[in-house]
Amino acid sequence: MSKREDSVGHVWQHLILIVMVLVTVYPILWVLTVAFSGQQNLAFIDLPADPTLGDRLRAIIPWPEQVTMSNFVAVFRDQPFGRWLLNSVVVSAATTLVGVFLACTAAYAFSRFNFPGRRAGMMSFLISQMFPGTLTLIPLYIIIVEWLRLGSNYLGLVLMYATIAIPFCVWMLKGYFDTIPRELEESALIDGASPAMIFWKIILPLAKPAVAVTALFSFMTAWNEFILALTIMDKESMYTAPVGLRFFVGGFAEQQWGFFAAGSIVAALPVVVLFLMLQRYLISGLTAGSVKG
Amino acid sequence: MAGVIFDRVNKCYGDTEVIRELNLEIRDQEFMVLVGPSGCGKSTALRMIAGLEEITGGQIRIGDRVVNNVAPKDRDIAMVFQSYALYPHMSVRENMDFGLRLKKMDRGEMDQRIDEASRILGIEKLLERRPKHLSGGQRQRVAVGRAIVRQPSVFLFDEPLSNLDAKLRVQMRAEITGLQHRLKTTTIYVTHDQVEAMTMGHRIAVLHDGDLQQVGTPLELYETPRNLFVARFIGTPPMNFFRATIADDGARLTADGVELPVHDSLRRITQGRSGKEVMVGIRPENLYDVKRQTDHPTARIRLKVALVETLGHEVLVHGHFGSDERETDPSKLLVGKVDPHSEPELNQEIEMQARLDSLHLYDPETEARLGEEGE
Ligand SMILES: Nc1ncnc2c1ncn2[C@@H]1O[C@H](COP(=O)(O)OP(=O)(O)OP(=O)(O)O)[C@@H](O)[C@H]1O
Ligand SMILES: [Mg+2]
Numbered sequence: 295m296s297k298r299e300d301s302v303g304h305v306w307q308h309l310i311l312i313v314m315v316l317v318t319v320y321p322i323l324w325v326l327t328v329a330f331s332g333q334q335n336l337a338f339i340d341l342p343a344d345p346t347l348g349d350r351l352r353a354i355i356p357w358p359e360q361v362t363m364s365n366f367v368a369v370f371r372d373q374p375f376g377r378w379l380l381n382s383v384v385v386s387a388a389t390t391l392v393g394v395f396l397a398c399t400a401a402y403a404f405s406r407f408n409f410p411g412r413r414a415g416m417m418s419f420l421i422s423q424m425f426p427g428t429l430t431l432i433p434l435y436i437i438i439v440e441w442l443r444l445g446s447n448y449l450g451l452v453l454m455y456a457t458i459a460i461p462f463c464v465w466m467l468k469g470y471f472d473t474i475p476r477e478l479e480e481s482a483l484i485d486g487a488s489p490a491m492i493f494w495k496i497i498l499p500l501a502k503p504a505v506a507v508t509a510l511f512s513f514m515t516a517w518n519e520f521i522l523a524l525t526i527m528d529k530e531s532m533y534t535a536p537v538g539l540r541f542f543v544g545g546f547a548e549q550q551w552g553f554f555a556a557g558s559i560v561a562a563l564p565v566v567v568l569f570l571m572l573q574r575y576l577i578s579g580l581t582a583g584s585v586k587g
Numbered sequence: 588m589a590g591v592i593f594d595r596v597n598k599c600y601g602d603t604e605v606i607r608e609l610n611l612e613i614r615d616q617e618f619m620v621l622v623g624p625s626g627c628g629k630s631t632a633l634r635m636i637a638g639l640e641e642i643t644g645g646q647i648r649i650g651d652r653v654v655n656n657v658a659p660k661d662r663d664i665a666m667v668f669q670s671y672a673l674y675p676h677m678s679v680r681e682n683m684d685f686g687l688r689l690k691k692m693d694r695g696e697m698d699q700r701i702d703e704a705s706r707i708l709g710i711e712k713l714l715e716r717r718p719k720h721l722s723g724g725q726r727q728r729v730a731v732g733r734a735i736v737r738q739p740s741v742f743l744f745d746e747p748l749s750n751l752d753a754k755l756r757v758q759m760r761a762e763i764t765g766l767q768h769r770l771k772t773t774t775i776y777v778t779h780d781q782v783e784a785m786t787m788g789h790r791i792a793v794l795h796d797g798d799l800q801q802v803g804t805p806l807e808l809y810e811t812p813r814n815l816f817v818a819r820f821i822g823t824p825p826m827n828f829f830r831a832t833i834a835d836d837g838a839r840l841t842a843d844g845v846e847l848p849v850h851d852s853l854r855r856i857t858q859g860r861s862g863k864e865v866m867v868g869i870r871p872e873n874l875y876d877v878k879r880q881t882d883h884p885t886a887r888i889r890l891k892v893a894l895v896e897t898l899g900h901e902v903l904v905h906g907h908f909g910s911d912e913r914e915t916d917p918s919k920l921l922v923g924k925v926d927p928h929s930e931p932e933l934n935q936e937i938e939m940q941a942r943l944d945s946l947h948l949y950d951p952e953t954e955a956r957l958g959e960e961g962e
Contacts, residue, residue: 475670475672477668478672480637480639480666480668480672481666481668481674482674482685483638483639483659483660484637484638484659484660484664484686485660485685485686485737486660486686486689486690487660487685487689491689499676500675
């Protein structure tokens, strides 16, 4: 009897989940449809004056008339999307490197050493996370563009993104470092390792999952960011992918939804690939537990 | 090979003093056990030898070198931690040669040392495994192996057996003692388990609240504990104590319902102290069945049985002496040993005999042992 109840319960669960999945996937299907339709407009069916139910259904089901790669080819050939993508790659990769390196070293110091300002430092990182990011827009603009004169420059954007990513990364990594038993380091110390060697050979390899999470976080912070990039990248040749995409639509010129969709898909790919590659670490990194011997 | 000397060593964390004026010499090739209850400072003492804790005052010498300001790696020691502290991301072999590689030892020598150590410890087949895939006992062996391959002049062990189950603990106890016997490396071994201390050490140092209580061979500590703390700490079941008054110019000890003639060997202590109180200590094996034949001088004590513990080869009887309200008075509780087959009933009044030539007398105020060296 209980078995029957179970399976009825499952039906409901499945129904709810299926609806949720449709809600989530529907917009993505539209993007895919528009991208592969070869057209630029969102509505690729012209409803007749007196549409039947079938016509209406046809209009909301995301399915292209024909499948073509022309939009993908065009964004790279006719539009400078390749250049923007490259900018994004450079900026995101640099942000990841700078962010993860600084976060690792800072988090290790916060985790292991006692120095004046340790608590204050951690707290200020935490507090900086409590304000909306746009709040830092103006001070960052003044520092990076007006003082350092790094407008429309990779370095300027990388500095900005690192500033945003580092506090979270430090907290994440410190939390993980804290779970690594000190005795491992003491043992290494007796074995004759220097503090630097302990950091590189013992701590970092053990913290791989947390490093993977922070690396991905830094990368995505930079890759998806729009407002800061729009603010300081003035030259069209220095746009990042999200900024460039924005100029396909929303201007006064013709709306190029096809380019927008195709570009979005291309831009989403690296993140998907990274997720798949780091999946193994992500699970253990997010549930950051102690390193059992 | 080298001895280790604590010369008036102090250790403070802020205002709290966790080691006070520790003077202790560990001789070359000796197996010294530091034992004491939790929090007494034994790990701290060991970690000061290793160089993992600063020394607040005094000197520690390894061999004839003052090591207060020597880095851990230059002290020529190896340490086995309670948690083993094996590097989880390295294989057993890498764990063992990590320190050797840092010393830039050549591969041949390294392999030879690892082969030898793993053969001694029976871990040859595990060399390529990660610590995660080892049992507790195997990890323990690897941790010991990692210490051996360094061929240090001093081994330091911090409660290395406390994570093992009882049976394995007994086995590893024997293995570690055997190993020390073979390698003859000076060893300092920390434990809170007095059985481990008694069975393993050449000598034992008992610590309590940062103070050294007594140093001696296991037998010395068992037979002549210098104060009440050591007397209570060493031996299972622990020594019985009760307060008694000296009477008849030192000829008798009296307590509620108990009359014990003072044996000649103790007369020197009790003489001329009539009316004074002493703490009388008697080990459970010296309080036994009246039926048992014995050549030693004994006196009888009546007990009301409160608990009977059958251990197979012997039976422990817990009982109260004296008359009024004794059931609730723990200071009147004595533990003795009786024959396996004479099972006394609960609440029964029984007679036991106490061996008079092996009583221990302590000053109730200073808690120091009276007599021989205690005066
Ligand atoms: N970093 C520290 N700061 C302050 N007090 C400390 C610190 N480390 C240890 N102590 C104190 O020093 C005392 C001795 O500690 P220690 O670790 O040496 O005890 P132990 O004898 O090894 O005990 P256990 O058997 O529980 O391991 C304890 O009272 C402990 O609270
Ligand atoms: Mg300890």
